[in-house]
Amino acid sequence: MTEEQRAMLKRINDYAEEVMPDIDPQHTPISYQLEKLTPIMKQIGEEQDKSLSDIFIEYMDLASEAATEMEKKLQDSLKDIEDGEKK
Template sequence: MNEDELKVLNQINEYADQVLKGMDLEKTPISVQLDKLKPAMEQIAREKNLSLEEVFILYMDLNLKAQLEQEKKLKEKLGDI
């Protein structure tokens, strides 16, 4: 993940930490969660001259990359044991 991608991911995740605070994410529909994140995604869309849909796809891709990186690090760590 490059620096720009990491910045986008962090920007949305920081916003999510604020607006989704106290919400039971397992019981809250994804559509509701995404609606709460919409202002941050719209801001990024304006800054990067992208559509909201493009930012949404970028965010989903970056989340997947971050999860895969975490999983890889965990496997490496457990492999050392």
């Protein structure tokens, strides 16, 4: 993930926290979440001369990549803890 992509993901996530501070993403319909994120995605699309659907697809890809990175870090941390307990 490039710094530009990381910044875009952070910008959308920060916006999401502003407009949907108390939702549980796992239990909130994706259609509702996307409706709330449309303004920031449109703005980013205009700035980057990309369509809303292109921004949406890129956001979903980046969010998935970020989740995978976080899961890997968690697994590595758990392995370090387990290795420390074995010593």
